[in-house]
Amino acid sequence: MTRRRVVALAVALAVQLALLAAVAGPRLVVRVTGTEYRLAVDPIDPIDPLRGAYVDLRLSGLPDFGERDGTVFVALRPADGGDGVLRASGTVTEAPADGPYLRCEADGSISCGIESFFASQGDARRLGARVAGSGGVARVRVGLGGRAVLVGLE
Amino acid sequence: MAWLEAEVARWRADGVVGDDAAAAITARYRARERRTPVSLVVVLGFLLVGVGLVLLVAANVDLDQVGPLARFLGVVAVWLALVAAAEVGVERVAALRVLVGPLRVLVVVAYGATILQATQSLQVPAFSAGILAAWALGSLAYAYAVASYGAVVLGISIAVAWYVFAMVGRADSGAGVVLGFALPVPLLLAVATAHAGTALAAFGRVWRGLAVGVGLAGLFTGALPGVVGEPSFPALAWAVLAVGLIAVAALASRGDADDRFEAGVGAGVALAALGLVAIAPGEVTDVFSGRSPSAGQVAFSLIGVAAFIAAALAVAVVGVRRRSPRITDAASGALFLFLLVQSFGVLAPLASGAALVLGLGVVLVGGGVLVDRGRRRLRAEADR
Numbered sequence: 001m002t003r004r005r006v007v008a009l010a011v012a013l014a015v016q017l018a019l020l021a022a023v024a025g026p027r028l029v030v031r032v033t034g035t036e037y038r039l040a041v042d043p044i045d046p047i048d049p050l051r052g053a054y055v056d057l058r059l060s061g062l063p064d065f066g067e068r069d070g071t072v073f074v075a076l077r078p079a080d081g082g083d084g085v086l087r088a089s090g091t092v093t094e095a096p097a098d099g100p101y102l103r104c105e106a107d108g109s110i111s112c113g114i115e116s117f118f119a120s121q122g123d124a125r126r127l128g129a130r131v132a133g134s135g136g137v138a139r140v141r142v143g144l145g146g147r148a149v150l151v152g153l154e
Numbered sequence: 155m156a157w158l159e160a161e162v163a164r165w166r167a168d169g170v171v172g173d174d175a176a177a178a179i180t181a182r183y184r185a186r187e188r189r190t191p192v193s194l195v196v197v198l199g200f201l202l203v204g205v206g207l208v209l210l211v212a213a214n215v216d217l218d219q220v221g222p223l224a225r226f227l228g229v230v231a232v233w234l235a236l237v238a239a240a241e242v243g244v245e246r247v248a249a250l251r252v253l254v255g256p257l258r259v260l261v262v263v264a265y266g267a268t269i270l271q272a273t274q275s276l277q278v279p280a281f282s283a284g285i286l287a288a289w290a291l292g293s294l295a296y297a298y299a300v301a302s303y304g305a306v307v308l309g310i311s312i313a314v315a316w317y318v319f320a321m322v323g324r325a326d327s328g329a330g331v332v333l334g335f336a337l338p339v340p341l342l343l344a345v346a347t348a349h350a351g352t353a354l355a356a357f358g359r360v361w362r363g364l365a366v367g368v369g370l371a372g373l374f375t376g377a378l379p380g381v382v383g384e385p386s387f388p389a390l391a392w393a394v395l396a397v398g399l400i401a402v403a404a405l406a407s408r409g410d411a412d413d414r415f416e417a418g419v420g421a422g423v424a425l426a427a428l429g430l431v432a433i434a435p436g437e438v439t440d441v442f443s444g445r446s447p448s449a450g451q452v453a454f455s456l457i458g459v460a461a462f463i464a465a466a467l468a469v470a471v472v473g474v475r476r477r478s479p480r481i482t483d484a485a486s487g488a489l490f491l492f493l494l495v496q497s498f499g500v501l502a503p504l505a506s507g508a509a510l511v512l513g514l515g516v517v518l519v520g521g522g523v524l525v526d527r528g529r530r531r532l533r534a535e536a537d538r
Contacts, residue, residue, distance in 0.1 A: 008299040009296075016292035019269075020288065024269075024278075050208060050211075050212055051211065051270050051273065052274070113278070114277070116278070124214075
């Protein structure tokens with residue numbers, strides 16, 4: 001392999017790693033440094049051909065569609081029944097001054113980046129059925145600015 | 155090679171060329187080893203390994219409580235091991251050199267598996283378009299670094315999948331899809347032309363093929379009745395068109411007549427798509443409703459058909475001028491398919507059942523003969 005080829009390959013690998021970091025990095029930071037909350041969620045049930053089975057979740061208390069497109073914030077308040085579980089309490093256009101909140105994107109529907117929980121096919125089916133029956137609780141880490149990463153589903 | 159050597163021997167015997175010229179001609183060519191069934195099996199094996207790797211990620215198997223981080227590190231190890239194998243191991247061992255090309259394609263697939271595993275481990279929402287975009291860009295960076303034709307073809311294919319996925323998701327109407335296909339054509343042709351005269355000239359042919367494919371797909375879609383709907387011109391569409399026109403004009407001005415002709419065809423396809431979207435009638439008559447289409451709809455259909463036929467013929471000529479039979483054949487095939495689909499649109503309101511099938515059969519045979527005859531004549535012109 002020539003020196004030029006080695007340099008070209010090193011640059012290509014650096015670009016590939018940078019792209020990988022760009023895709024995964026922001027969520028990795030939140031997963032490592034974010035504060036963990038337990039959120040009430042409702043299931044819907046599908047499969048991604050490239051990444052496998054997952055439980056499609058919707059934040060309990062959130063409307064199906066946003067009133068306007070763009071960035072919105074969802075304040076999280078204690079759910080009825082306590083147990084430390086939080087629940088969405090509608091959307092606002094400014095970040096709430098107090099309490100935990102999520103940063104979401106509204107483009108017709110509202111996406112907060114915690115809508116898919118990937119699992120093996122059997123687990124996804126079992127979790128989906130259980131959440132559909134008795135409701136579910138998502139363990140979510142929330143970082144600065146309200147960016148959230150889903151880390152578990154109960 | 156045997157054919158060439160026999161021909162050169164005949165020319166020498168006929169006195170057409172002397173000994174020196176004959177030796178010089180044969181020295182310009184090298185025998186290329188044909189792909190054997192065994193090498194095809196090897197390629198198939200690599201493809202299966204790649205698909206298996208992606209499926210393994212998608213299966214999300216909980217291997218004895220192996221966590222998401224361990225799974226991610228495992229896939230990264232496979233990806234980097236394949237990179238090293240292609241560059242260090244296989245390239246240095248002459249007996250394994252036939253594996254280099256397929257192995258580099260497998261590297262692209264393994265890089266994709268790495269991104270898929272990372273996003274799965276971090277629960278990135280399903281069907282996020284950015285995943286395919288990162289896969290495509292990373293694949294192209296690798297393909298260009300190692301000058302791998304197979305990797306660039308796969309990288310561009312992934313980029314097309316991302317682009318179509320993102321575009322269809324964002325387009326408010328059929329107009330967005332038509333413009334999304336046709337407006338990047340000048341930019342893609344500029345990229346293709348920029349490869350000319352470099353060591354990566356073969357990559358230019360891939361980009362040219364892509365430009366031709368999306369351009370004809372855009373006009374094909376736009377000429378179908380009822381697809382465009384309400385006209386819409388997103389700002390991004392203008393930006394892509396403007397950058398593409400400037401780039402292709404700049405390259406063509408420094409190029410030869412073939413470059414200028416190709417640039418003109420690219421600009422023509424993009425402007426034709428803009429025109430179709432601008433004049434599209436808002437209301438649409440279902441071909442099965444029995445109602446006659448309005449004068450505006452008839453005029454739009456005729457203009458759409460004329461635009462596609464002109465574009466397909468121009469693309470076929472580009473294929474001839476670039477000595478690329480595949481482009482000419484693709485344009486002929488697209489024209490034939492277009493005639494078939496459009497004739498169905500015309501015949502469906504007029505006939506049904508057996509008459510419709512008979513009519514389509516006649517169009518199929520007649521159109522096929524005419525298009526094939528045109529294609530042969532163009533290729534014969536190119537061979538002269």
